[in-house]
Amino acid sequence: MxxxxxxxxxxxxxxxxxxxxxxxxPHTVCRAIGQSLKDFNVSEISKKTGLQRTSIYRAFGDEQLPNFSTVLAVLTAMGLELKVAPRFGASSGY
Structure with missing residues (x-):
């Protein structure tokens, strides 16, 4: 089926x-990406990223945190991009 x-x-x-x-x-972000992956064909994400399906499932489960290149590759394969913006109300620390 x-x-x-x-x-x-x-x-x-x-x-x-x-x-x-x-x-x-980080764990909240990875869990959210993992939840979002349920709406995608992970085999297709695997092909687009060059990562093994098992690696993708493991990376966005609760066991470990993925490396940054994995996060970027999966987000890109999902049709997203990562951007940086200033956080309102936060001081820069400088």
């Missing part, structure tokens, strides 16, 4: 992940 995936709405996907990034907690 072939698995059917929910249609991905890029703006909703970005909003969900931005909420996780706002936490500034």
């Amino acid at each position: 072939t698995k059917t995936y929910r249609p991905v709405i890029p703006s909703q996907l970005a909003a969900d992940l931005n909420r996780a990034f706002a936490s500034a907690e």
